[in-house]
Amino acid sequence: MKPITGIVSATVLLDADDVDTDQIIPARFLSGTTRDGLGAGLFADWRRDREGRLREDFPLNRPEAEGARVLVAGRNFGCGSSREHAAWALRDAGFEAVISTSFADIFRGNAVRNGLVPVEVDAAAHAALTANPGARVTIDVTEGTVELPDGGTARFTLDPFARRCLTTGLGPFEFLLSHLETIARHEERAASTS
């Protein structure tokens, strides 16, 4: 995973709460056996109408969304299914961060493990972003700050381990693998007590 310490980018505003993973990547895109190419299915049923035509009014389809790497969305982003495909699809479509006032538990973990920064800000900071759709932001992952379009700076928290994973590109896998002996001892202990 590529380390990610800072992002400077325009934002795309998706002004909806409780965006579920079935919208982020509909189930019919889950039939593959690799993690590639899922960007094509990102928000598929919101991006296109039933005849398959692009909906011009959908924020991700507007010309100014081109190249934006930060998505701004409403509360409880990523609720629903555990499909990591949601994080893969966002990454594949070029997103490096999602800013919201809250994230669903499973999605947040999936995001971090794929170099997608879950930026949880307070309502005031969120309002500053929704009032300025498309505005550029500067996200400092190491410091946990976002520079807002109104000139203010918002803080966001990441647990120290998530921050380390994002900024070093080293994941939990390495951490777990470095504890295999301790895991074996736990197994022996558990076997002797049950």
Add this chain to the structure above:
Amino acid sequence: MTTRPSPRTLFDRIWESHVVVPEGDDHPAIIYVDVHLIHEVTSPQAFALLRERGLPVRRPDQTWATADHSVPTRFEKGRPAFIDQAARNQVAALERNCRDFGIPLFGLGASGQGIVHVIGPERGLTQPGRTIVCGDSHTSTHGAFGAWAFGIGTSEVAQVLATQCLLQARPRTLGLEIRGDLAPGVSAKDIILAVIRRFGVAFGRGSVIEYHGSAVRSLGMEARMTLCNMSIEAGARAGLISPDDTTFDWIEGREEAPRGKAFDESVARWRALATDDDATFDRTASFDAGTVEPMVTWGTNPSMSCGILEPIPTPCSPGERAALGYMGLEAERPLAGTPVDVVFIGSCTNARISDLRAAAGVVRGRRVHPDVQVLVVPGSAAVRDQARHEGLDRTFREAGAVWREPGCSMCIAMNGDRLQPGQLAVSTSNRNFEGRQGPGGRTVLASPVTAAAAALAGQVADPRPYLEGGTP
């Protein structure tokens, strides 16, 4: 002097016995996984990761696989009617991965096959005090037995395959007391929909919900599974119920359950896991199930629901207005009476034998409405076989419903069983998100008896007049 150990919750006990490395300043705890369940959709990329790194599966003896999400529920000329090559490849990849890594597989056509959250308990793998994970958010179902069970992403599936462990920040505990006596025609599905309506879809975020109280105790195991299943729809990764005699009786005699003296010893151990009366939760809430009516959803998330005879509430947010618009429904009128195109009786929420019995009880001796397509999909091969044994498949068929082979089917609409754009379904599944049951499809979530009533009436209908041989 002896000091009494401090009161603890079931969750505290499971957590403590599964910590391999405690939480540190800069890392979450390492937690041991007792049972790892895998399926075809969220595992192929995990196996690819193992292959890339040349890693073995650490405990194939603690890993079980089934094919459920993309499998067809129909056969043509004796062969499974896959929707496309991708679905066939996905199931083939699971078979190959299980063979290469030595993992037992309950594959398509096998007697142990079924929806992953139906077969875990059925085999007796789901036992009190265990940690159970699966690359699937409805893993919360297994919490009904007092197991800490939760859904994980595919990267985590790879981690568990390789190390049998996961990194976990300790979740908070949320004690939800559910009291009151259920009215006739009201089931666990109605309770959990009413709970989610009352407390919202983010209520359980960061928490494990332990359901307790008189109404919970009175539920059978399958109803308890329905309750815990939809914890994720309340925002919690896991739901729990302290084990009791109902739990132990259900487990006894199952394939993977301990036998004889070992079973008695296990029961003693399991009993001691239950939350102490004076234990405290990080948060608490209380809910009266006595006033719950049969529930139906009118919107596009599971909190947007109301009683079957109650008018749909006036939307009070842009999201609710959009949901009502998507559903093509009008506020301030009851949902009952809305024409229905499809009825789906299935899924890990409501496709166990008791669910099928309840639905069959409504349709027995009657005909489904000619304008409604009714699909009944048993949760597992074992449920299918038991239903056949009881003649339930015949009851459904004679009523004009379509009886299928086990799988997730129209709950997730990956296998070809799906709604056409604009169609409205009454479904016993768990998610009414836009397009969940097929692009442009509209889902009304309900209990098995409410779904069965809709099948007969051709419209959303109150199930109560149909119960116990009544004539509506």
